[in-house]
Amino acid sequence: MEIVPFESVAINYKTVFFDAFGVLKNQSGLLPGIEKTFDFLKEHDINFYIITNDASRGPKELAASYQEKGLTQITKSKIISSGMLARDYLKLKVKEGTIAYLGTKESAHYLETLALKTISIADLNIEEDADDISALVILDDEGFDWNHDLNKAVNLLRRKNIATIVANTDKYYPVAGKEVAIAAGGIANLLEDIVGKNIIRFGKPDAQMFIFAYEHSIKNGDTKDKNKILMVGDTLTTDILGGNKFGLDTVLVLTGNTLPSQAEIRIQTKGIIPTFVCESAVIK
């Protein structure tokens, strides 16, 4: 397994798609020096987008979290989140009733643009409210009481046959030190296992995420040539598998989920093969 410098790869593409967590930032904040990568891209006229499995906030709030830390180049229009796909789905497919959600009030904030009523699972009274509920959305792992409200979600789905969606395919996320917390995707797996019904999932490695980013970038005047787009990620089963399947060249970086000591064995075991492996997306 050859490890090459990121700049020697990136220089050959016109657009770069970055995963966020494990590539640009980690639980301690931005990766030191990552701003140099964005300077490099600007200098060489390479466009970029951030493709993230995150439905807990809208793109505006996600962009703000980078800007606060000094990465002013990352504006709202640079963010492609799985939450945006979920919102589009609801807009197209759910035209009446109230949307129940698991998550914080903040996570439901950007659903409000849909002009549909929303109700937190925490506030839901099944007997009284179930008739009006037309969809269930899992937005975040916080904002509700798991003992009480996960059982409420189970019984809502047993009682009503409604579309259920989750916009985060991750099972857990890092919190501090080496600790993790169960993510919205893990909660979706639990509900699906108990209820037996199909939950619609948005997020990498699903092609819909990549086509969304691709169309978004084309609208902004960027290249249509898939051979000129590079996907950069730290996770084989989402970033690299999804990028490969969509026909893009891919870079696995070793600053997140895939530790340097494990990269070769994981690539071999899973049969998911990145086009390149780089130590980091940070340019030295």
Place this chain on the structure above:
Amino acid sequence: MEIVPFESVAINYKTVFFDAFGVLKNQSGLLPGIEKTFDFLKEHDINFYIITNDASRGPKELAASYQEKGLTQITKSKIISSGMLARDYLKLKVKEGTIAYLGTKESAHYLETLALKTISIADLNIEEDADDISALVILDDEGFDWNHDLNKAVNLLRRKNIATIVANTDKYYPVAGKEVAIAAGGIANLLEDIVGKNIIRFGKPDAQMFIFAYEHSIKNGDTKDKNKILMVGDTLTTDILGGNKFGLDTVLVLTGNTLPSQAEIRIQTKGIIPTFVCESAVIK
């Protein structure tokens, strides 16, 4: 699918193994008239045992719950629970350290006979206590805060490579009306999905449960001839599959998990074939 009276089947056997929930009782209490079944068995000198996927209480407490309702024939020695298997496992395999558990204080009560220290996950401080923990046991879905303590269990298992066991293979259990609650088995599935490690499971359809009952009954002087033992249950994937595989004749009753309208299609779809189908284990 022919439906036959339970007494016409039971009369041909020397020992009957009953599942508890859905066969002898449901969420409203004992099935009306079930005492006549036990009178019938006594009259015809047929032995019986109750084989239950329940680790939330010890056999003494389980027996008491029947006796309170007037079924005085069901004594402690008649109860074979998956919790007893879990306790045997811990006795044989965990000889030092402290056992962490998910469940109520009551559920941990009968672990005390092991002479090992126990600590509720709710009381566990990972930084301070992890070194001494030698096993994790999932006993019950109550007695801890899911938001906080399931994440604590995940991080305990990521930090320490310890035996993890659950003595309930059920994913959910009925609570009231048509509602259900997520059971210890569902929580085990969640932890296994997040952490990726193997959880040791005790309970039907596992052969160990049946051999435990079989040996227990032989010790009590009952028949060794498997052709003379009948397993009675309401669930194809646990009671009937497990009984069949152990070489017993099996009766599916339609008073619990398998509704009369679904029995034939489920038998056909799953390919799990009971020897007999009876409306109920209640003798009229």
Place this chain on the structure above:
Amino acid sequence: MEIVPFESVAINYKTVFFDAFGVLKNQSGLLPGIEKTFDFLKEHDINFYIITNDASRGPKELAASYQEKGLTQITKSKIISSGMLARDYLKLKVKEGTIAYLGTKESAHYLETLALKTISIADLNIEEDADDISALVILDDEGFDWNHDLNKAVNLLRRKNIATIVANTDKYYPVAGKEVAIAAGGIANLLEDIVGKNIIRFGKPDAQMFIFAYEHSIKNGDTKDKNKILMVGDTLTTDILGGNKFGLDTVLVLTGNTLPSQAEIRIQTKGIIPTFVCESAVIK
């Protein structure tokens, strides 16, 4: 579950996507009267495409199979097959070496446009040829000796870490009477189970299939408004799930995989909800 006439639904859309097997044809040939449906669409200026999980032949050969039977409106440009996605993937991602395939010589025919060498697994000598193989493609369940060549495929994948793709997500297909045959998708599941590596799958319900059809139809000047496109299929887990997720309205027809007697229970059990249910896509 309300069953409505197909024409009363179709009349409200500008483009209709049809699944092929179970909707337009079955193992006995075209559904009697299906030509009237295409007359109806033409009369009302409704466009159509056929979206099929089939990689055993190219679009030209697939179109010819309809034309021979008198459906002259179904030309090559009306066909969107999962095989076309597979070919695009290979074109973008596999730029050297030889592509090994499981399938008939005929099924490999349309890969030839890629200007890459191809070799049937039946002709492959692992010791001599493995070095040059850059991908493995599962095209068809015929054309090779399963005993010998499936083991050869297993050992090829164990020896070389190469992209492996299948362009058929179906596990089996109907052959005659009520009999079925194991399909390319079933063979892919077997290889993945044995080798443990990820196989890239193209076909419904994957969004990539729908976006491919959508872009294809837009290029032909058809509507961009997803609210004006209808997906018609006989299978909940591919046609309806995929159509729903892509944001289209969906019709479940009862002439194929989903029998009239099972439709309601399956929709309920799986939680995959078609916008409409019609007896058939044939207009009377």
Place this chain on the structure above:
Amino acid sequence: MEIVPFESVAINYKTVFFDAFGVLKNQSGLLPGIEKTFDFLKEHDINFYIITNDASRGPKELAASYQEKGLTQITKSKIISSGMLARDYLKLKVKEGTIAYLGTKESAHYLETLALKTISIADLNIEEDADDISALVILDDEGFDWNHDLNKAVNLLRRKNIATIVANTDKYYPVAGKEVAIAAGGIANLLEDIVGKNIIRFGKPDAQMFIFAYEHSIKNGDTKDKNKILMVGDTLTTDILGGNKFGLDTVLVLTGNTLPSQAEIRIQTKGIIPTFVCESAVIK
């Protein structure tokens, strides 16, 4: 991970259960020096049994294969195979009709003791014979034409709801060099995936296998104390998991499925923890 000499472990037990493949022999024959291990056991009055997931031959033929190679201590009564469990199951549960099998004529040989008719899937005519078939048994991966006969097995199971069993939980087995061949367990997975019906599996890690060996050894006058029985195997998910769950101490040896370089990471990843790790069961 501490690696200890096998003799320093074995000396503390009264009975040793050995896995066969990867422990006593590999694809090249017996492990050089393994006869010294059996001399050591005899000298110290330690009993032993061989517990093997093998249904392709009867215990007599299995024992003969060791004796031919000079291990005369391994007699028929020392062999516990998953095939013996399968035969017991058929004896108890299938009392009429004809048993169809996938395997060689030789593999069906020891079913003949059941006094039931048997028919190879290769000789089966579904139209004529299906009525009389009362069970399907997967015995071996050889002896039938996969293209033709696996589809025949699929259609037999779709047509008739019969008990289907496999007595080999292995998905593949080593053949020569680093090559493998798909095993009966892999074929069972394929059939289960296509047909959707439950296949009854006998073999490690299932407790039934261990209880069978345990009872067999008790009958021979060996110890009843599980703390004095040691399970020795090369595979975490079968030998070690099964031995642990049954309450035995376990030894992982590094001469088979688990390579020395992988042992620690696999134990950590899977959470299956052997009591001891030894380089080999060969005593130097």
